Amino acid sequence: MKKGGAKMKFAVISRGDEKSNGLMQKIKNYLLEFNLTYNNEEPDIVITVGGDGTLLYAFHEYAHRSSETSFVGVHTGHLGFYADWKPEEVERLVIHIAKTPFKIVEYPLLEVIIRHNDSTKSERHLALNECSVKSVVGSLVMDLEIKGDLFETFRGDGLCISTPSGSTAYNKALGGAILHPSLASIQVSEMASINNRVYRTIGSPLVLPQHHTCLLKPLNDVDLHVTIDHISLVEKSVKSIQCRVAEDKIRFARFRPFPFWKRVKESFIND
Numbered sequence: 001m002k003k004g005g006a007k008m009k010f011a012v013i014s015r016g017d018e019k020s021n022g023l024m025q026k027i028k029n030y031l032l033e034f035n036l037t038y039n040n041e042e043p044d045i046v047i048t049v050g051g052d053g054t055l056l057y058a059f060h061e062y063a064h065r066s067s068e069t070s071f072v073g074v075h076t077g078h079l080g081f082y083a084d085w086k087p088e089e090v091e092r093l094v095i096h097i098a099k100t101p102f103k104i105v106e107y108p109l110l111e112v113i114i115r116h117n118d119s120t121k122s123e124r125h126l127a128l129n130e131c132s133v134k135s136v137v138g139s140l141v142m143d144l145e146i147k148g149d150l151f152e153t154f155r156g157d158g159l160c161i162s163t164p165s166g167s168t169a170y171n172k173a174l175g176g177a178i179l180h181p182s183l184a185s186i187q188v189s190e191m192a193s194i195n196n197r198v199y200r201t202i203g204s205p206l207v208l209p210q211h212h213t214c215l216l217k218p219l220n221d222v223d224l225h226v227t228i229d230h231i232s233l234v235e236k237s238v239k240s241i242q243c244r245v246a247e248d249k250i251r252f253a254r255f256r257p258f259p260f261w262k263r264v265k266e267s268f269i270n271d
């Protein structure tokens with residue numbers, strides 16, 4: 001799919017530090033000079049300036065219009081997975097945005113539905129990186145069901161359910177595999193599971209395909225600390241947390257090839 005040109009509406013989001021704010025203003029001025037329209041309510045393209053954390057923030061600002069908004073990230077610190085344009089490349093980036101149709105690359109998202117014991121209402125969230133579930137106090141005991149069948153009873157610090165593009169973030173620190181974002185899947189990784197004669201978990205990260213829903217059902221009545229990317233929630237009396245590959249996708253504007261494995265190598269091995 002291609003999009004682009006002078007009729008586009010854009011928004012620019014900065015991490016908030018001096019360098020990112022300066023670059024944000026520069027990008028905004030350039031794009032206005034090219035007759036693009038600044039519209040932070042309904043942008044066709046959102047340019048983030050900062051890091052991957054800034055793109056996570058921007059994604060949540062516009063998650064309600066994920067099918068109409070594309071993202072591109074400039075990094076003012078280290079190379080990011082989402083923020084892969086360098087500050088010295090912004091002139092080139094701006095010309096690309098203003099003048100050339102661009103390719104849209106879609107990455108899978110995670111859908112999380114939290115249900116409570118005392119309510120018929122549920123909360124739905126979309127995550128770009130992951131959802132993590134921990135107990136606020138003590139260890140967490142929960143059943144993990146996959147596609148309606150009990151898989152294991154987990155006891156330990158918690159579980160992390162990540163998207164393929166989030167697999168290089170928290171998931172990686174937990175020993176999960178790095179997944180290519182073309183794989184419509186989610187990954188379940190453990191945080192310090194207790195394994196002895198009484199409690200047993202698989203111990204390996206699990207990669208679930210699209211429509212293999214997993215359900216976390218807490219067995220002890222503890223408050224849960226649930227994160228959705230950078231957003232931190234305290235959930236009381238949770239009946240279940242349902243995770244699956246979302247129907248929605250995030251769209252990135254691609255102006256040049258930057259293969260995922262090259263980004264992995266440059267971020268974690270060498271550049």
Ligand code: NAP
Nearest residue numbers: 051052053054080081129130165166168169170173229230
């Ligand atoms: P933060 O604690 O300020 O930063 C987390 C770090 O993760 C930053 O260096 C960020 O990059 C990087 N990051 C974000 N998404 C990434 C991705 N998809 N692949 C590789 N690195 C990524 O928190 P934050 O900026 O609000 O971001 C929230 C994220 O932090 C969560 O989604 C979670 O993945 C991650 N996290 C990681 C750990 C861990 O590794 N032990 C623990 C908790 C949370 P930038 O510097 O470019 O922004």
